[in-house]
Amino acid sequence: MEKTKFREVITPQQSFFDLKLKELWNYRDLIMLFVKRDFVAQYKQTLLGPLWFVLQPILTAIMFYLIFGRIASIPTQGIHPFLFYFSGLTLWGYFSDVFTKCSNTFVGNAALFGKVYFPRMAVPMSIVISGLYKWWIQSMVLIAAIIGLYVLGVERTNVHWTLVLVPVYIFILAFLGLGLGILFSSLTTKYRDLSFLLTFGVQLLMYGTPIIYPLSFTSGLMRKVLEWNPLTGILENFRYAVFSVGSFDFGGLMYSFVFTLIALTVGILVFYRVEKSFMDTV
């Protein structure tokens, strides 16, 4: 009998660093359908529907304006406080959204993963993409606000040429969220306590990131903490690109990039290991 050649082999081991990108590409339709599902399902039966994507950060920015701008009087580098907070919040929203949602990949989809196989990475990828859509919509609002305030003569925003680097910033931001998210997701399959820690940690991280205050406002220990935070470089550089305030921080950007690369590598390694057997432990 002729020997059959098999196209696929299932074994207990996973080759050390196999991204299975081809398989993921084959499932690109699924990824996009997950994106669509998230959008449709989230805002069905709400009165304002997708308007909430925009309203959420606007309301938060107004709240920050009242609390931190008016009451605490924290300076905003001469930028109109609303623009300052809103621009920071769009970035932060994207990161924290990707991070927290990705960290729920395994536990939140256990029922589905337990019944049918598809590349598990499709779920976090869809989160990154749907987050990007949301960020894009919010950016439109930011642009509208900048133009609006310009026309009204309230604020004259000077855009810096590094604006062309914004896609790079967003890219780093997304993959940092993804890397950390899938890492946490893998760990929470075993150590459930982490998910509680995460909710708290993300809140804390927001105050440790220059969103409601500029980096220049801080000093001493706080400054040290911010310099260790990989999000700092992204936020500062983003504001520099949009408002031409502060300075272009290449070192900070490189730090963010390297940090992201490491987080992503570790995240993927652990994710693919856990993916094979997590159904037995959930």
Next chain:
Amino acid sequence: MERIKVEHIYKQYRLGQVGTGSLIQDVNRWWHKVRGKEDPTMKITEFNDPVAHDSSGFIWALKDISFSVNHGEVLGVIGRNGAGKSSLLKILSKVTSPTKGQIMLNGRVASLLEVGTGFHPELTGRENIFLNGAILGMTKREITQKFDEIVAFSGVEKYIDTPVKRYSSGMYVRLAFAVAAHLEPEILIVDEVLAVGDVDFQKKCMGKMKDVARHGRTVIFVSHNMEAVKNLCTRAILLEHGTIVSEGLPSDVIETYLMSRNQLDWGKEYSEHEAPGNAYTRLKSIELTPIREDGKPIISVKSTLEIKISFWNYVEDLVANLSLHLYAATGECVFNVITQLPPPTIGIGLHHARCVIPKELLNTGVFYVSFMLVQDTAKPLFNFEEVLIFEVEEEREITNWHGKFPGFVRPNIDFKLQA
């Protein structure tokens, strides 16, 4: 041509609370692994233990499973609950990975471990067809091509743009199965889908599965429904405690399975000091024997069942009756019979009774037997509860419908169509 080749598959599960104290164990395991030593928490010496259960809290769900399935074959997998069927399916469909061994596949695998996986209640039928199809591995183009066919098969045309949360459970299942049925994988894994839906729909499903096999694709079918296995499969394997104990023609494998079933529970014998009972009476033994023309020890709807009871009576000159209750698994009493009237008087000592349940009376299913010793046709001396448990298996002429007959009894009543 071989489609699936399973080679020495083992699957180990950890029992009990996963996660408690596992960090230390994990570190320990990792440390052993780093030094290239055997995993200290994995005991391989326990392989031959039939219960496959060792003190460290691990269980071998599958032990050394090897088989292969060819192009166009429909392989039936049967076995009791806990025999390892689900584990095998999960490994084949890549939901989880084996602990040892390897599986080689040739072609796209789709599994119907449960229909409707990934349906989102807020989305419409249309949206769910696309989402579910993609989850099962179809591309958008394939789904678009088959969309009309899927909708027609499901029979929910009218509600296709309604969110599925408004569907009845029947509609939901039909839509879900319709999507799955229109996958065109080379290898299809099916688990008990026939348990859902009405008769019409079951027929459609069976037809679809036969179709799939006819087109040279491979089906692995796991079921408790022996009739369906006999009808659909070209070959079958029987799993018991995680190993393959029989392989071959479905009818032969099914017979092996039926004969091995429950035999241990068919009789009980007690010594006098540990026997259930009280100061008036104790049970010595109870035994169930199927009586069949072919002499095979199978309890099916066509087997006469003989129940023999031996008990000790400690009451002098007892005017005695036995009262036997037969219960369905769900708890309803199917019937109650008592020994002859007027009751005989029996002395102290060992006594015997015999009850014969005619063939073609009980329907398929699990039944319990309880009985009591009654004094003067009024006073129960002791109720021996659930002393016998048995399951009546299906055995019928080929019908195109493979479902379970409803009801607890299936008496052979004269009913003829004049033709």
